[in-house]
Amino acid sequence: MLFNSWEFGIFLPVVFVLYWFVFGWLLRHNKHQVWWQNLLLLIASYVFYGWWDWRFLLLIGLTSFSSWGTGWLIAQAVSENRIRAAKTWLGLNIGLNIGILGVFKYYDFFVLSFCRLFGLDPSSALLHILLPVGISFYTFQALSYSIDVYRRKVEATKDIVAFFAYIAFFPQLVAGPIERATSLLPQFLRPRTFDYSEAADGMRRILWGLFKKIVIADNCAWYVDMVWSNYISVSGCTLLMAAFLFAIQIYCDFSGYSDIAIGTARLFGIRLRENFRMPYFSRSVAEFWKRWHVSLNTWFVDYVYIPLGGSRAGRTRTIVNTFIIFLLSGLWHGANWTYITWGLYHAILFVPLIYLGWTKRYQDSATWRQWPLIIGTFLLVSIGWILFRAPSLHDAWSFIYCIGAHIGLGGPLWIMPARLNQLMIAIGLMAALEWCNRNKTHALSTLPGKRALRAAIYIGLTCWCLFNLFAFINESHPFIYFQF
Amino acid sequence: MKRFLLILMRYSCCLLLVLAAWLMLPDRYSRSSHEANVRLASERIKVAESPKIVLIGGSGCQFGFVSELLEEHFHRPVINTGAHACLGLQLQINLFRDAFRPGDLVVLIPEYDQYSVQVLFSGCLDESMLRIMLSNYPKGLTKLTRDQWHASLPFVPRYMAKTLLHFTATADPWSPYSVESINQYGDETNWENRPAWYKINPHIEHIIDTPYEEALLFLRELKEECQKDSVTLLLFPPALAQSEYEYNTAYIEKLQTVLAENSTPFCAQPDRYCLPDSLYFDSYYHMIYEGAYKRTEMVIEDIEKNLK
Numbered sequence: 159m160l161f162n163s164w165e166f167g168i169f170l171p172v173v174f175v176l177y178w179f180v181f182g183w184l185l186r187h188n189k190h191q192v193w194w195q196n197l198l199l200l201i202a203s204y205v206f207y208g209w210w211d212w213r214f215l216l217l218i219g220l221t222s223f224s225s226w227g228t229g230w231l232i233a234q235a236v237s238e239n240r241i242r243a244a245k246t247w248l249g250l251n252i253g254l255n256i257g258i259l260g261v262f263k264y265y266d267f268f269v270l271s272f273c274r275l276f277g278l279d280p281s282s283a284l285l286h287i288l289l290p291v292g293i294s295f296y297t298f299q300a301l302s303y304s305i306d307v308y309r310r311k312v313e314a315t316k317d318i319v320a321f322f323a324y325i326a327f328f329p330q331l332v333a334g335p336i337e338r339a340t341s342l343l344p345q346f347l348r349p350r351t352f353d354y355s356e357a358a359d360g361m362r363r364i365l366w367g368l369f370k371k372i373v374i375a376d377n378c379a380w381y382v383d384m385v386w387s388n389y390i391s392v393s394g395c396t397l398l399m400a401a402f403l404f405a406i407q408i409y410c411d412f413s414g415y416s417d418i419a420i421g422t423a424r425l426f427g428i429r430l431r432e433n434f435r436m437p438y439f440s441r442s443v444a445e446f447w448k449r450w451h452v453s454l455n456t457w458f459v460d461y462v463y464i465p466l467g468g469s470r471a472g473r474t475r476t477i478v479n480t481f482i483i484f485l486l487s488g489l490w491h492g493a494n495w496t497y498i499t500w501g502l503y504h505a506i507l508f509v510p511l512i513y514l515g516w517t518k519r520y521q522d523s524a525t526w527r528q529w530p531l532i533i534g535t536f537l538l539v540s541i542g543w544i545l546f547r548a549p550s551l552h553d554a555w556s557f558i559y560c561i562g563a564h565i566g567l568g569g570p571l572w573i574m575p576a577r578l579n580q581l582m583i584a585i586g587l588m589a590a591l592e593w594c595n596r597n598k599t600h601a602l603s604t605l606p607g608k609r610a611l612r613a614a615i616y617i618g619l620t621c622w623c624l625f626n627l628f629a630f631i632n633e634s635h636p637f638i639y640f641q642f
Numbered sequence: 643m644k645r646f647l648l649i650l651m652r653y654s655c656c657l658l659l660v661l662a663a664w665l666m667l668p669d670r671y672s673r674s675s676h677e678a679n680v681r682l683a684s685e686r687i688k689v690a691e692s693p694k695i696v697l698i699g700g701s702g703c704q705f706g707f708v709s710e711l712l713e714e715h716f717h718r719p720v721i722n723t724g725a726h727a728c729l730g731l732q733l734q735i736n737l738f739r740d741a742f743r744p745g746d747l748v749v750l751i752p753e754y755d756q757y758s759v760q761v762l763f764s765g766c767l768d769e770s771m772l773r774i775m776l777s778n779y780p781k782g783l784t785k786l787t788r789d790q791w792h793a794s795l796p797f798v799p800r801y802m803a804k805t806l807l808h809f810t811a812t813a814d815p816w817s818p819y820s821v822e823s824i825n826q827y828g829d830e831t832n833w834e835n836r837p838a839w840y841k842i843n844p845h846i847e848h849i850i851d852t853p854y855e856e857a858l859l860f861l862r863e864l865k866e867e868c869q870k871d872s873v874t875l876l877l878f879p880p881a882l883a884q885s886e887y888e889y890n891t892a893y894i895e896k897l898q899t900v901l902a903e904n905s906t907p908f909c910a911q912p913d914r915y916c917l918p919d920s921l922y923f924d925s926y927y928h929m930i931y932e933g934a935y936k937r938t939e940m941v942i943e944d945i946e947k948n949l950k
Contacts (some may be wrong), residue, residue: 179644278845351768352643352646354643354645354646357646358646358649361650576807613653613656615655617653617656617657617660619663620657621657621660621664624661624799624802625803625806626803627799628799628802628803629798629800629803629804629806629807
């Protein structure tokens with residue numbers, strides 16, 4: 159089920175009403191109220207996920223059960239000081255989860271790469287398995303629980319319903335933010351009360367996320383897909399515009415999803431971590447990575463980078479560790495050399511910053527005077543997005559080559575002017591609102607003016623979304639990060 | 643929670659009001675284009691004196707007649723109600739049915755697809771019917787059947803989006819598709835801007851289908867009603883470009899037989915209205931002046947024959 163679908167428009171109010179009125183208000187004196195609410199969230203999440211393919215439920219069920227069971231065994235072993243046993247259970251769970259991820263996501267890629275390298279025929283060895291939606295997200299979430307139990311950062315829970323709901327919580331199930339057991343699981347174990355300001359902010363956030371997805375990302379996707387399907391024969395300016403629009407698309411698509419996820423969770427009295435902090439206002443690539451897909455990057459830092467020694471073991475070791483996490487991050491995104499190269503590209507951009515000691519620079523928010531740095535960072539990141547978007551490394555190189563070779567072939571392709579004009583206005587509006595709210599969590603956090611004016615802005619944005627849904631009704635694109 | 647629900651309700655009410663206002667926005671392009679003929683024809687038919695001649699058909703009727711010739715020949719007012727075939731044959735007739743008076747001559751020229759494709763009979767192919775009606779002649783929506791309402795509702799969102807997309811767009815007054823090109827009869831007359839360039843596209847899937855049962859029943863009932871009201875109804879084959887005709891001969895012959903069995907035969911042979919491609923411009927139904935002139939003369943001859 160997509161957030162930008164009519165099905166979700168019905169699903170969400172139904173679950174909301176059941177959650178607060180049936181399982182909340184009617185059972186308010188029942189000591190098992192939280193358990194019932196968790197059960198509802200679990201069923202709703204499985205319906206949400208099974209909407210794609212019910213067979214995926216078996217996999218998420220297996221991941222949840224193995225993490226819950228081994229978590230319990232790890233906790234017991236740790237409490238009895240049987241560290242070796244705890245390590246064994248942890249290793250088993252990590253092995254199982256990474257094994258599932260490996261088979262479903264990477265097996266065909268590695269077999270294909272190996273066969274190509276040695277000139278073998280891969281056809282008989284390939285599995286061609288359907289990649290379950292969001293498998294990387296919930297696998298990482300499950301892994302973080304086991305590791306945190308082993309590290310005694312979180313207590314193992316006996317409540318299987320709460321744990322399953324934690325893994326499968328529908329707002330963030332398929333594209334994050336990747337939550338930690340330390341922050342999310344306790345929220346499933348304690349009673350939730352409805353908070354007006356949280357819910358109202360959640361609604362604003364959902365609206366802003368839908369605006370970014372429907373009005374900006376989907377329209378960018380239309381242009382970008384069109385150019386990428388025929389990039390050999392269009393002008394360099396058109397290619398530049400497609401590269402720019404893809405940078406906007408991936409941001410609006412992914413951060414739009416995160417906004418909807420965080421907003422939806424708030425309607426249920428649950429707080430999710432921030433995943434984006436206005437990353438395109440970053441003044442260096444290091445700052446960009448502190449603002450982009452925060453939940454994944456902190457995951458890699460906490461569970462890979464720091465255990466490897468982080469930045470404390472000398473400059474060379476820091477550079478090696480940086481390359482490792484960027485390579486893993488690239489591989490996490492997908493089984494393709496383009497993603498790995500994209501990770502490498504960012505690691506290379508990091509090296510001078512490590513030498514200059516600039517990785518922790520810019521803790522404050524950007525100012526007008528820093529626009530040259532912001533634009534420079536945006537350009538560097540956008541080049542990386544070409545690698546990310548390209549179907550193959552050859553295409554990525556050809557695309558970049560054609561930008562230079564075709565630069566004299568005229569201005570950018572401006573087909574369907576009404577559609578492109580409204581897209582440019584929407585991008586401008588987003589940039590302005592996000593700049594004004596760059597210290598806040600989202601662009602609609604604080605709007606100036608009276609209540610009526612704010613209401614008019616919300617209704618205007620809703621109508622803008624509806625207009626795009628109505629006008630391009632057959633062109634709804636799934637979120638890019640679902641494939642990861 | 644109460645406060646949250648109250649604000650949500652207020653927001654929803656405001657949103658519904660805005661959406662209702664949005665729905666009321668006319669499609670400016672439609673009002674400035676040939677589609678406005680539905681409104682113009684409904685105004686003309688109200689004031690026309692009987693006995694009159696009413697031409698009913700798709701855009702082939704609008705872009706393929708010189709009604710002046712008909713008026714001069716029969717000395718009766720002529721109203722060409724020709725409209726986009728997407729309006730659907732059923733609605734095209736129902737819109738003007740109430741204006742038929744004893745002694746009137748109704749020349750009905752549906753396009754071939756309107757007999758066989760359900761949506762072209764009922765008018766619910768896409769948002770076109772809603773666009774034409776809501777923007778030009780909202781009163782006419784009362785003539786929709788329940789099934790038509792039901793089938794057209796899913797197109798409301800797309801219609802609304804199109805009205806905004808067309809908010810600043812109007813048809814070029816020099817185009818043969820503009821409202822300015824419609825003459826006092828309802829013919830599109832901007833003849834000089836219609837170069838004859840029609841070429842058959844061999845890649846297009848053409849209509850080869852069996853006539854639609856509901857369309858046949860509807861025509862039979864219409865004929866009976868007209869006979870009862872002393873209105874003469876003549877069913878003509880449309881004037882089709884030769885290459886297209888040859889491509890669809892089997893279907894057209896089959897249709898001719900079925901219509902005869904239905905007691906609603908064509909009043910002329912379809913192959914008589916198979917005209918050279920050079921007489922058409924951008925569609926196998928839209929004609930240049932020479933084509934429209936020739937076709938009108940043929941229609942006059944056939945009416946004469948049938949009235950005798």
